Structure formats: C-alpha cells, structure tokens
Amino acid sequence: MDEVSTIAGKVQRVKDHWPGILAIILTLIAWHCYAIFLIRNRFLLPGPVDVFFAFIALLQKGVLLSDFRVSLIHFAIGLGGALLIGIPIGIVMGWNSRMDAFLNPIIEILRPIPPLAWIPFAIIWFGFTPVSAGFVIFMGAVFPILINTYTGFRGVSRIFVEAGRMLGCTRTRDQIRYIAFPAALPSVISGIRIATGVGWMCLVAAELFGVSNNGLGKDLWFFYDLHQMDSVVVYMILLGLIGLVIDMIFRYYIEGRFLKWRTGEVA
Amino acid sequence: MRIEAIALIAIALLLLTAGCTQPSGTTPTTAAPVKDLRIGYQPSTHQMAEITAMEKGWWQQDLAPLGVGNVSDKVFPSGPPEMAAMQAGELDVAYVGAAPVLTALATGLDARIVAGVNTQGSDLVVRNDLDYTGPQSLKGTTIATFPAGSIQDTVLKDWLTRNNLTPDKDVFIKGMAPGDAVTAIIAGKVEGIFLPTPSPSTVVNQGKGKIVVHSGEMYPNHTCCVLVVSGKLIREHPEIVRQIIATNDRAVAWNKLNRDEAAEIYAKKTSANVTDVKASLSEWDGDWASDPNVIVSPVLDYATIQYNLGYIKKPLTKEEIFDLTFYQKS
C-alpha cells in the first residue's frame, strides 16, 4: 500500500515538472546539434558531450572538490564580513535619524562603485590571500545587506514600538532586539539573499587575480588561458548550479523557518 | 500538449537545417582581397618591430600594393587572450609568445608560425630585501608571472623543476597580466616577478627590486615571441605573408640602428616610461631574430614541456606548428 502511494506520488511530481524537464532536454539537444553541425569548432562552442567528458576528467583529478572548498572559503569571508558590518550599520542608520543623515552621503558615494573596481586595492591592501578575494565579494555583498536592513528598520511600524513601550519594553537596546529586529527581519533576509547572489557573481572576478591556486573562478580562467573551453563550460555550469542551490536554500529553508508568520499576509 | 508538439517540430527543423549547411573552410573560394588586416601585439619591447612599423606607417605602405585596404593593431596584456582572439577569428596576424600558440594550436587554432620575433629577454626580479644566492633562495616565495601556458610560465616552471623546486609546492607561481604583477611586487605582495622587458626595468627604476636571473640563463637561446599568421591568410594570400615578414625585418633593422628613437615611439604608444624602456633595451639579454628554422627545435621542446605539464592533451608535430616556406634569408 505504501509503496504504491509513494510511486504514485513520484509519478505525479514528475508530471508536474514535466514542462521544465522537457525544456532542459530540448535545450541540451539543440545545443548539441548547434555545436556539432553548425559551429563545428570546439573552441567557439564546445558541445554538451565534450563538456561532459571534461567534467568526468576534472572529477577524476579531484580538482573540482578542492576548488569548491576554496571558493566557499572566499565566499564565506566576503559574506561574513558583509553581515558583520552591513547589519549593525543598517540598524544604526535605520533606528537613529542623526546617524542616518551622517552616514548616508558616504554610503551613497561608495555604493555605486562596482565591486570589481575594488580589485586593484584588494591586491594592494591584502595581497594574494583569501582575504583579498573575500574583500571583493564583501564590496558586492555589503550594500544590499546594509540597505535592506536600513529599509527594514525604517519601515518598522511605530505602533509596534509603542505597544512594546506600554508592555514595559522601554530601553532602546530591548526595543531593537525584541521589536524592531524581528519586524525588520523579512527585509534583512531579503537583503542577505540578494547579497549572496551578487557576492557569488563577484567570485569569478575576485579569484581571477591569482589569489589562490584553486577556486572555481581561478580555474575557470586557468582553462581559458589554455584554450580548453570545454572545461571552462564545466566551471560555468558548476558556478551557476551552486548559485542556484544557495538561492534555493534561502527560499525554502531560511525563509520557511524564520518567516513562517508571514504566510497569512501574502497569498 | 501543445508545447511538446511545437518543441518536436522545432527539433525536427533544427536537424533538417543542420544537414544542409556547407562544411566550413574546405571549399576553396576565390580569394577576396583583404579589406582589413588585424595585427595583435603585447606591450613588450620584444615586439617593438610591430609598433615601429605601425607608427611609421610601414604596414600600410608595404601592404597596400598587395590589395590590403586597412591595417589595424590591437594590444593584449598577454599571450593567452591574444590567442583566444585569434581563435575567435578576430586577428589575422599575431606577435605572441611561442607557448600560447602551442596551447591554441592544440585546441584547434587554424594558424602557423611563419617567423621568429625574438629570443630570451625576460628577467626574474626579486625584492631588494631578498638575499638571492641561487634558485634555492626562492623556496617558499611567491613569484608573479604571465598566466599558465605562456612562455614565461613554461620557462620558469621548467627551470624550477630542473633545480629541484616543485612549482606550487616549494615556489608559488601566480599568473596575471604584467601590469598587475608589477603592482604586486611594488606593493610588496609577491617576492618576485618573471616578466619580459620592459617591466623588469620599471620595477628596478622604482627601487622596488633587483634583476637576478635573465631568462637566457634559465634556458639558453630560448624562443620567446614568434610571428603567427592565420591559416586563411596563408592559403589565400601567401604574398601578403611574405611581405609581412619582410616589413617586420625592416622595422627590426631600423630599431637596432635607432634605439633611442625606437624607445620613444614605443613609450608613446604604450604609455610606458621612456627611461624604463631605454634602460631595458640596454640590460636585456634578448635579440630580435626572425629566422624560424633555428627556432623549430626549441619550440618543439616547449611542446614537449607543455605536454608534460598537462597543458596540452597531445604532442604537436613540426608541420602542425610551422610553415617555413615564407621566410627568405636576406
């Protein structure tokens, strides 16, 4: 009885996702035909078969796993720094109008500078260490976190704070901790989610400058220098998939766990 | 259901049309005149001939009678991106290190080396506070050089290995563009750089390093830059290829006789410091020489080294690399 129901459940799930799966299969076939019949140049467009074999070769050499580990460290440094700096500053600016007026011009000048433009100073200040790559990622991740935290705090309904005061929550520290921060949390998490997307995209450029000898971004360029474009595509796909997984972790796990109280508000 | 039907029709169409295309490159067509000849180069004094010839208008002058409409040049920070551009069909001629050509040929580049450009001419520069007494002094250091697959990367790694230093274990090699490498050593972030002239002189003149090894000591008479021409140009316009070599030789001869003026032309075009350029010309161990016959053996040697390093998947033959028919001893 149980086996039947789970099989039926699995079949149903496949049926639901069938259009998406079909699209992917069709894209692979189209890519294959286009590469083999039309382009006929492994350099200009490697076909999915070439990419697959390159993937197997890289997997066997064990280089993919060590690259992934190194990139994750860079990413963690950048994102960790962005959280440590972006959230507190966002809170201070969102809660206190004077600090907002004071810091806002500086933020507005720094924010539009593309993260990749910081690469020269990353090298000069931090040399060729993981902190250097992490710094470039940090410059991309910190502003979405800061600004979304700020917006979240500014948007805290005054009535919450007043209700809190009536219930004995009178110290600023407590008001931030028990009222403003939970109220702002959807915005904060949204900012973190955006920041991880931006930060992950900065990873490739950050690792370009020989920061370490491994790393998904670094090896993508390594194989470009050797004109082995099939391996380049392997890294591209890997980077995309990992970015997708990170985003999905946010959507289903983090937002599901911390923001379940919102379900009643939006359909 | 409708989506699947459309999709199946699309695939069918794709397969039908795919069968209808002509295979590229094998049918001989009447050679059209070359409207635009594109030359790639790097900002190194190794390739001064290209710059002199361009700035003095000699490319234009010598090639117009052969039907070339316009000659343009494009700068690349190092060999691998230059070869990528050629492989994408954006360059007809390239002044480039011999090693990047090999990796490109191994992945399907349709081109041949037709002449040499220079030999040697790269220096290992280390920070002033590093006490250099021999290769072993480099143990534990980080050296910045051209990216993987370049001449510098190949020669350096080979030299280290022959001196019992394992690259990336005993000595750390970081590949990057020359500008970044110079910045890195000036900022004290790497212990050494291994770059073609004039970059070493830039570092020395800023008081941030000292030259300790010439590349000729690592690999005597090693080929550095070569002249590469696209397969298309070879097949359709051999006369143009011959003239390109001749113009290059003309520029080399002039450069040797007019070193200071050549340095100024170079500095102006590449925004380099004239003093650094002049200094590099007097200290370098390199020589401009275009006879490809003498470089066949060293280049095949490179191919073997690259194969051993795992940079190329199969060894290359002389015929796959060279076309020696264009060079005429003058």
Added chain:
Amino acid sequence: MADRGGGVMGKLEIRNLSKAFPREDGSSLVVLDNISLEVQDKEFVCILGSSGCGKTTLLRMIAGLDSAESGSIVLDGEKMKGTDARVGMVFQEYSLFPWRSVIDNIAFGLEMQGMTKDDRYRLAERYLKLVNLTQFRDSYPSELSGGMRQRVAVARALALDPVLLLMDEPFGALDAQTRNMLQKELLEIWEATKKTVVFITHSVDEAVFLSDRIIVLTPRPGRICQVFPVDLSRPRDRTSPAFAQVRREVLDLINLNCSIQ
C-alpha cells in the same frame, strides 16, 4: 487574577491638561485645551467625540506616549511620567507582533519583566482563556480574524495586570456583529478583573452600551463639552426603550452643544 486589596486603586486625575503641536509655518495647533477630569476606581468611562477632537491624543498622553507640557496626570496619587507599568493599552488595530504567536504576544510584557518561560506561559494561558482563544494558542496573528486579534490585544494588555486600561477605538475596524459581541465580552472581562477603563469611541451606541459615564469632547481644540452619566443598569439591553432614550439624549447633546465651535 491578582488580588487588588490594600490600597491599590485605579483612580485617575487629570488637571488642566493642554497640548499643542507645532505647525510647519511656526504657529502651533492646539489639540487639547485645558482638560480636567477624574475617573474613579473600577469605573468604565468613554471619551466620545468626532474625528480630530483630540481624544486619541488625550489617551496617548495618559499612556505616556505623548508628553504633557502643561497640566498634570495623576494615577493613585502618583504623577505619571512616560509609560507606566500600571497602565495598559489596546490600540485600534495592527498592534499585535506578527512574528510572535498568540501566546508569545500575550506573554510579551511578562517576558520584559524577566519572568521564566514556564511562569509566563502559565500566566498568559490564563488570560488566553479569559478571552476564549485557548485553541489558538500557537497560531500567528496573520491566521486570525480581526475580532480575534483584538481579543488577543486585550489579553496582552491585561497580562501585566494594570490598574488602568486604555482602549483606543479597539473595535472600530470590525464589523457590527463582531463589535457587539466583543463589547459584551469586554464588559464581562471588566466585571471579572475590576479594572478602571478609559475607552475612546466615536460611536454613541458603543458609548451608551459600555460606559458608566460618557465624556463628550468638542472638535478641535478639544475641550470637555459635557460629562454624561449613564444610569442604565447592567446588563444593558440595546433594544430597550430606556437605552434608546439615553442614546437620543446624548445625540442631541452632541449635535446642539458640542459640535461646531
């Protein structure tokens, strides 16, 4: 419920209370003008007036959310300065913390006082029972109807056992049926907990049904126009002629004396 013997009362004395807000052009807008009134212990008083007459401002000043520059507010002989643990407030709407469950909302004030989890949940559950929402203990505000949310808001305010309960048009956003039901429930809770209640409304019906006295304010600037005792016995019947009579008197009073200055 806490036993309120031994001198703890809920007597509110307001003397010469005025409030003006500065306007953009530099002049000031007088919202309340020289309000003086007394509310006795355990009394249920409604402040009645149209929009803009300053009744919400008056309530906020009693609560301590807005400052009183001139005049005084005294509760049980002690002058009030800022928010006070003895005073609880129920806002009109959207005041429940949406990220907290019903029980955590009710227990919030107790958590601020440092009570342990077990203690405050035990106490909160008693108030949860008082407003008849026990089976919604772990629900979130977004899952509740408007009426249920206001009941939770009442339980939350009562959990700290204030002597004075302020209510700012708590049923204004609800439909008539729910409103009537909640008015009845509120009176039951009031009888059970014996609090002093100051209730703001613009509905005459509501004021007549709920209060011992109705304090009618004039439109801006807010002044006390009249204090109207409601001598109907409880429980009150909305449909009785006596009720209608009182209602008519209040309406006439408002229309004739207390509307336009």
